[in-house]
Amino acid sequence: MNQIQPTFKGLFLAAIFTTPLLLAAARPNIIVIKTDDQRWDSLGIYGDAVVKTPNIDRLSEEGTRFENVFTVSPLCGPSRTSFFTGTYPSRRECFDNATYINPGDNSFLESLKKAGYKIGLSGKNHCFTEKYFDTVFDFREEYGPWGKEKGVMTEMDIAVHEYRNTQGPPSRLGNKLLEGLIDYPEPFPVEHCITSRIADDAITFVETNKEDPFFLYVAYPAPHWPNIVAEPYFSMYMDQLDAIGLPGMDEIDWDTHPFAHFVQSQATGFDEYTKEERRKVLAIMYGQISFIDHSVGRIVESLKAQGLYEETIIVFTSDQGCFGGQFGLPSKSKGFYESLIRIPLVIKMPGDLDRGKVTPAEISNIDIMPTLLDYAEVPHTAKIDGRSFLDILEDKTDAHRSTIYSEVGQLILPPAPISKEQYPAYNEYREKTDGFWFIEYTVRGRCAMIREDGWKYCFYNGDMEELYNYAEDPLELENLAYHPDHIERKIEMQKKLFQQGFAGIDQKSSNVKW
Numbered sequence: 001m002n003q004i005q006p007t008f009k010g011l012f013l014a015a016i017f018t019t020p021l022l023l024a025a026a027r028p029n030i031i032v033i034k035t036d037d038q039r040w041d042s043l044g045i046y047g048d049a050v051v052k053t054p055n056i057d058r059l060s061e062e063g064t065r066f067e068n069v070f071t072v073s074p075l076c077g078p079s080r081t082s083f084f085t086g087t088y089p090s091r092r093e094c095f096d097n098a099t100y101i102n103p104g105d106n107s108f109l110e111s112l113k114k115a116g117y118k119i120g121l122s123g124k125n126h127c128f129t130e131k132y133f134d135t136v137f138d139f140r141e142e143y144g145p146w147g148k149e150k151g152v153m154t155e156m157d158i159a160v161h162e163y164r165n166t167q168g169p170p171s172r173l174g175n176k177l178l179e180g181l182i183d184y185p186e187p188f189p190v191e192h193c194i195t196s197r198i199a200d201d202a203i204t205f206v207e208t209n210k211e212d213p214f215f216l217y218v219a220y221p222a223p224h225w226p227n228i229v230a231e232p233y234f235s236m237y238m239d240q241l242d243a244i245g246l247p248g249m250d251e252i253d254w255d256t257h258p259f260a261h262f263v264q265s266q267a268t269g270f271d272e273y274t275k276e277e278r279r280k281v282l283a284i285m286y287g288q289i290s291f292i293d294h295s296v297g298r299i300v301e302s303l304k305a306q307g308l309y310e311e312t313i314i315v316f317t318s319d320q321g322c323f324g325g326q327f328g329l330p331s332k333s334k335g336f337y338e339s340l341i342r343i344p345l346v347i348k349m350p351g352d353l354d355r356g357k358v359t360p361a362e363i364s365n366i367d368i369m370p371t372l373l374d375y376a377e378v379p380h381t382a383k384i385d386g387r388s389f390l391d392i393l394e395d396k397t398d399a400h401r402s403t404i405y406s407e408v409g410q411l412i413l414p415p416a417p418i419s420k421e422q423y424p425a426y427n428e429y430r431e432k433t434d435g436f437w438f439i440e441y442t443v444r445g446r447c448a449m450i451r452e453d454g455w456k457y458c459f460y461n462g463d464m465e466e467l468y469n470y471a472e473d474p475l476e477l478e479n480l481a482y483h484p485d486h487i488e489r490k491i492e493m494q495k496k497l498f499q500q501g502f503a504g505i506d507q508k509s510s511n512v513k514w
Contacts, residue, residue: 055297063348086384090503106382123219141201177226185234233287446504457493
């Protein structure tokens, strides 16, 4: 494990013998902008020819774009808590969306707080306890996928929250809008919608704290479901449905993939969607992303108006990806396909204007915060798995990690697989009685992944193994885990994965074929 130690170079050397207050004032402001469930390639800078993201693209032109960045978990809570603690999820036994960070858990924000930073949140939490907010945060305006939850509430905030919580079909979650196609726009002016309101609160924080070094976490709940967005973003891509989609979007051989993924494909009617309906979901998702891009542009303009832009680090990333149409699925499942674990990352550093660097270095999302603290000269002595990649930002190297790990899933085993012939009737019965019953397969069961040298091995408790040559099979359609020509490679990667010591990975419960 690593730990960050201060070096106090450059400007900070000149401040060593000054007061702590002066030293803190020399430190850069930091803004981390994080989306929810966004595929790495759903931005113009990553080659998407349809979606329009000019403001995020501009950040990339003025900073560094990372091509190979991966989440340590394709689930919101574990990914976010690991991001702020620099550890793999199982180090903290964070196996679900309910294990949050408490004071004393050695998060990076505590180190920033001690260094004199003002700490703010505008957006989604899914990470910190109430006690942590009371102890560490100076500003909190919190939003979830169904509206604003904490902070200063306007009448329209309340109306949006009420709408998103009452317009969905009955389920065990109530009448919330959930996964699937919502084939109509959100009936509010854009300035009152969640994505705009997050920018409003972020701008307020900047204006209020511009005299101090600050860390602002701007966390958008979109494009995570419910995939709903107001005009003009709802209609923005509806006339381009023919251009939206991925190879393999409508065909998949589920017999060679884990049963949990097949279950996800059948849930909430995805298997019955037409090609047009599947692409409509993506068109709305693109609208959500363009709305976020506009919101990001507003925050950048506010920084420039306050004279803070050039001295502020801006990070744009996501917690994890989503299928985004792959296998005909709009959201995500318990798995490690590139679309799920690979995330966007753009970093604009102070003085980075017109830089436009692109790096192929392989990065884990637990490396991001150690890098920011390294640059800001903020000590963090807790043991961590994350590693600073400041040398990449300083053009000293273009290499970082050679092996990427990811993990997900609860400790309890999933039920045994059901035959595809029996599944439709069982699914219909369970949906009527239990609603989101399919999470028994898509959430339960520990699983982990190792990715290196053009190959990826995925281990599942209670389900099928996967082995992909993603360099030759980027859509990961051909599972080679049971191919006799690749047994040796599978065993080699499996051994290395087990040596990593992820909690709850039980070799005896794997290799379940269905």
